[in-house]
Amino acid sequence: MKPCADVIVIGAGIIGAACAQALAARGLRVLVLDAGLHGATAAGMGHLLVLDDNPAELALSKHSLQRWREIAPALPDSCAYRSNGTLWLAANAEEMAVAEHKYQVLRAQGVACELVGGPALRQREPALREGLEGGLLINQDGILYAPATARWMLQANGIEQRQARVSAIEGNQVRLDDGQWLSAEAVVLANGIQATDLCPELPIEPKKGHLLITDRYPGSVTHTLVELGYVTSAHNASGPSTACNIQPRPTGQLFIGASRQFGTTDPAVEGWMLARMLKRATEYMPGLAQLNGIRAWTGFRAASPDGLPLVGRHPRQDGLWLAVGHEGLGVTTAPATADLLVAQLFGETPPLAAEPYLPERFLGVAACA
Amino acid sequence: MSPEQTDVLIIGAGPAGLAAALAAASSTARIVLLDDNPLAGGQIWRDGPQAELPEQARSLRERVLGHPNVRHCPGTRVIASAGPNTLLVEDAERGWQIRYDKLILCTGARELLLPFPGWTLPGVTGAGGLQALIKAGLPVRDQALVIAGSGPLLLASAATARHNGARIVRIAEQAARGAVAGFAAQLPRWPHKLLQSFSLFDRQYRTGTHVLAALGSDRLEGVRLSQQGNIVEVACDRLACGFGLIPNSQLGQALGCALEQQALAVDGWQATSVAGVYAAGECSGFGGSELALVEGAIAGHAAVGEHPAAQALWTRRARWQGFARALNRAFALNPALKALATADTLVCRCEDVAYAELSGHVGWREAKLASRCGMGACQGRVCGAAVQHLFGWQPSAPRPPFSPARIETLLCLEDISS
Ligand SMILES: Cc1cc2nc3c(=O)[nH]c(=O)nc-3n(C[C@H](O)[C@H](O)[C@H](O)COP(=O)(O)OP(=O)(O)OC[C@H]3O[C@@H](n4cnc5c(N)ncnc54)[C@H](O)[C@@H]3O)c2cc1C
Ligand SMILES: Cc1cc2nc3c(=O)[nH]c(=O)nc-3n(C[C@H](O)[C@H](O)[C@H](O)COP(=O)(O)OP(=O)(O)OC[C@H]3O[C@@H](n4cnc5c(N)ncnc54)[C@H](O)[C@@H]3O)c2cc1C
Numbered sequence: 068m069k070p071c072a073d074v075i076v077i078g079a080g081i082i083g084a085a086c087a088q089a090l091a092a093r094g095l096r097v098l099v100l101d102a103g104l105h106g107a108t109a110a111g112m113g114h115l116l117v118l119d120d121n122p123a124e125l126a127l128s129k130h131s132l133q134r135w136r137e138i139a140p141a142l143p144d145s146c147a148y149r150s151n152g153t154l155w156l157a158a159n160a161e162e163m164a165v166a167e168h169k170y171q172v173l174r175a176q177g178v179a180c181e182l183v184g185g186p187a188l189r190q191r192e193p194a195l196r197e198g199l200e201g202g203l204l205i206n207q208d209g210i211l212y213a214p215a216t217a218r219w220m221l222q223a224n225g226i227e228q229r230q231a232r233v234s235a236i237e238g239n240q241v242r243l244d245d246g247q248w249l250s251a252e253a254v255v256l257a258n259g260i261q262a263t264d265l266c267p268e269l270p271i272e273p274k275k276g277h278l279l280i281t282d283r284y285p286g287s288v289t290h291t292l293v294e295l296g297y298v299t300s301a302h303n304a305s306g307p308s309t310a311c312n313i314q315p316r317p318t319g320q321l322f323i324g325a326s327r328q329f330g331t332t333d334p335a336v337e338g339w340m341l342a343r344m345l346k347r348a349t350e351y352m353p354g355l356a357q358l359n360g361i362r363a364w365t366g367f368r369a370a371s372p373d374g375l376p377l378v379g380r381h382p383r384q385d386g387l388w389l390a391v392g393h394e395g396l397g398v399t400t401a402p403a404t405a406d407l408l409v410a411q412l413f414g415e416t417p418p419l420a421a422e423p424y425l426p427e428r429f430l431g432v433a434a435c436a
Numbered sequence: 437m438s439p440e441q442t443d444v445l446i447i448g449a450g451p452a453g454l455a456a457a458l459a460a461a462s463s464t465a466r467i468v469l470l471d472d473n474p475l476a477g478g479q480i481w482r483d484g485p486q487a488e489l490p491e492q493a494r495s496l497r498e499r500v501l502g503h504p505n506v507r508h509c510p511g512t513r514v515i516a517s518a519g520p521n522t523l524l525v526e527d528a529e530r531g532w533q534i535r536y537d538k539l540i541l542c543t544g545a546r547e548l549l550l551p552f553p554g555w556t557l558p559g560v561t562g563a564g565g566l567q568a569l570i571k572a573g574l575p576v577r578d579q580a581l582v583i584a585g586s587g588p589l590l591l592a593s594a595a596t597a598r599h600n601g602a603r604i605v606r607i608a609e610q611a612a613r614g615a616v617a618g619f620a621a622q623l624p625r626w627p628h629k630l631l632q633s634f635s636l637f638d639r640q641y642r643t644g645t646h647v648l649a650a651l652g653s654d655r656l657e658g659v660r661l662s663q664q665g666n667i668v669e670v671a672c673d674r675l676a677c678g679f680g681l682i683p684n685s686q687l688g689q690a691l692g693c694a695l696e697q698q699a700l701a702v703d704g705w706q707a708t709s710v711a712g713v714y715a716a717g718e719c720s721g722f723g724g725s726e727l728a729l730v731e732g733a734i735a736g737h738a739a740v741g742e743h744p745a746a747q748a749l750w751t752r753r754a755r756w757q758g759f760a761r762a763l764n765r766a767f768a769l770n771p772a773l774k775a776l777a778t779a780d781t782l783v784c785r786c787e788d789v790a791y792a793e794l795s796g797h798v799g800w801r802e803a804k805l806a807s808r809c810g811m812g813a814c815q816g817r818v819c820g821a822a823v824q825h826l827f828g829w830q831p832s833a834p835r836p837p838f839s840p841a842r843i844e845t846l847l848c849l850e851d852i853s854s
Contacts, residue, residue, distance in 0.1 A: 109805050214805045282813055282840060336835045338516055338849030345843050346850060356844040360837055361813060
């Protein structure tokens with residue numbers, strides 16, 4: 068079979084787009100195939116944030132934020148990039164201790180941040196309720212409108228896009244829905260929660276999230292407001308959970324998250340879950356109760372068992388590369404994912420250690436690599 | 437908080453909803469009649485400082501609102517489904533749940549507004565939209581008005597404007613002369629309609645005429661028309677332009693009711709495809725107020741199990757369905773209207789999305805993501821219909837909240853977790 072491109076990328080979400088752009092920048096001809104499904108990139112919040120639940124997550128998100136800052140000047144307005152900072156909220160002394168620990172860890176890594184006491188918190192964000200213990204401001208976190216950013220990335224020279232659903236993969240060959248086979252030097256799988264349709268061996272599960280956006284209330288909130296309970300309650304629980312996450316959009320709208328549910332693939336907005344999530348947000352910002360919500364929707368995060376993505380060679384399929392399992396952080400970590408993938412494909416030393424994200428941690432070591 | 441309980445819940449207090457309430461109230465059923473306007477009456481009987489309601493409307497409204505079994509909730513919107521047979525609703529003060537045995541959807545229709553160059557200039561409104569503004573008190577005395585688009589609503593709107601002192605300088609009907617004349621010739625079969633709609637058949641009425649552009653820089657100064665093949669410009673202070681009506685089927689769609697040609701599909705009892713849910717009036721297809729009244733009465737009787745009383749109205753309904761068919765045939769939209777917008781004409785005014793940003797896409801969802809079309813405050817109620825007409829993209833069923841709602845109201849949904 069004659070190769071149709073140097074690399075075939077499956078999936079035109081933010082991960083596939085970032086990989087395609089990075090590959091094209093190396094002079095490769097890239098064919099991007101996308102089935103036009105409702106992906107996470109279209110649904111998510113696009114919060115760009117440094118997370119430090121473990122060193123690998125910190126390394127990946129920190130490198131990514133640096134890369135987003137480099138990319139930012141080139142982004143068109145429609146991508147709505149802002150570096151408005153994240154304000155982590157501590158409701159009590161215990162959470163404030165978490166904030167202080169986080170502060171130490173991040174400072175040690177050179178991440179710009181500051182601890183904010185209770186009274187100062189309300190000076191910065193007057194809409195917050197009284198009596199919060201304090202917070203931690205991560206100055207250079209940001210926000211992004213991810214669907215527009217993915218589209219912009221895919222406009223790079225050397226990228227061809229095609230609407231098509233891949234129904235099977237064999238190494239560096241893919242079969243389309245219409246039965247046609249395509250091949251390339253390498254195939255990159257970046258199709259989000261649908262990854263298990265094509266590679267059932269991947270340990271990826273959908274994690275549902277609800278979101279709501281309000282009408283325009285310019286100036287009511289400046290930073291993205293996230294509760295510190297998030298670290299413990301939302302991330303690690305197995306049952307449904309919610310956490311306060313309030314993001315000011317450049318339009319003056321407020322974007323409210325976050326909820327997490329396993330074991331469902333039904334995209335319907337569930338009233339009880341939406342209500343629980345909103346209640347959590349109003350506990351931090353009481354005035355929210357009087358604002359109008361105009362739209363709610365859901366999305367699915369592709370969760371791996373350790374919360375980290377799978378980036379690298381498929382250990383049992385020659386020519387197939389993986390960039391999947393980005394859970395609730397894939398917009399943030401798209402540039403680092405692309406850097407890791409490209410470096411491995413070219414046999415170069417990546418800008419950060421690749422090991423924590425290698426697929427073999429779940430799939431076993433390559434038989435014949 | 438435990439939900440309010442009712443036997444019959446009626447959404448919409450236009451002709452269909454009022455007739456449904458009256459019919460159902462003849463039993464002992466408890467009825468809640470809910471409408472998002474401050475006063476009952478719907479579109480045709482929209483009340484306000486400059487409105488003059490016909491006697492029939494006044495007396496129907498009095499009988500319904502004065503009925504001991506009927507509780508009227510004005511200024512109230514439906515926000516979400518809150519479990520089986522339960523809706524979450526909101527008024528200016530509070531949000532609460534209503535649990536019903538039977539639901540009758542009488543949500544009416546809205547105008548189809550199609551984008552053309554200049555349509556977002558101040559001074560340009562819908563045709564029915566202008567009528568509603570005038571009834572609500574907008575002064576139009578001595579102003580020059582052009583009314584354009586399609587259907588009898590142009591004439592109704594012109595009548596209201598003229599009655600309030602406006603000068604109508606042109607009524608531009610897109611349908612061809614032959615079609616309109618054929619329709620007019622049939623009108624003696626429906627005598628009320630003849631009086632209501634065509635008493636205005638006047639010097640300024642032009643068939644085969646449609647708007648090309650609204651002219652002016654900061655505010656409307658005139659309108660360019662394609663008039664029976666010629667291009668003419670007419671100076672005016674206001675342009676009211678509507679291209680017929682589209683059913684408000686979204687609520688029914690969200691509750692799972694099947695659609696037929698954009699309207700809620702119903703059987704002879706006005707029952708939808710969802711058990712216990714009925715639909716009447718223009719949400720189940722366009723046909724004017726007489727059809728809405730008789731459909732509402734059938735739905736009201738059927739919902740309380742009075743099938744003979746409902747069936748007795750079938751002949752009358754068939755008659756007004758005939759009118760509806762003639763109307764829809766005569767005023768079918770000219771395909772040329774799909775080409776009015778130019779590349780930079782805004783299609784979505786909430787999010788400032790131009791025609792060119794939409795035209796390359798394959799479907800509504802993709803276009804929406806790329807352009808944010810329909811994602812603003814009106815949530816696609818205006819541009820969704822325009823886009824469906826222009827590109828044939830079917831909008832998906834709305835998700836809760838069905839209309840903007842206080843977050844406090846949405847918190848009421850927490851009770852239904854089980
Ligand atoms: C509610 C929610 C909130 C989030 N908030 C944030 C946040 O604030 N910050 C952050 O960084 N991240 C956030 N995320 C996570 C982030 O959105 C995702 O990690 C990221 O968008 C994943 O991108 P992707 O390209 O891997 O997948 P997707 O965007 O899902 O794209 C996959 C693509 O693959 C295509 N595809 C699937 N199967 C096939 C096939 N067989 N053939 C061809 N094409 C196929 C689909 O059509 C789709 O376009 C959130 C996610 C959710 C759900
Ligand atoms: C702007 C406009 C002006 C019109 N003017 C005329 C006219 O002058 N003469 C004429 O013959 N015909 C007119 N019509 C046509 C008119 O629609 C019908 O003649 C008749 O009013 C239809 O009755 P209905 O009961 O089906 O719906 P409507 O009269 O439209 O009543 C529906 C009611 O339901 C309410 N509603 C809808 N959804 C919800 C919800 N989710 N929650 C709460 N309330 C809801 C609406 O606000 C409205 O009050 C007009 C139509 C429009 C759109």
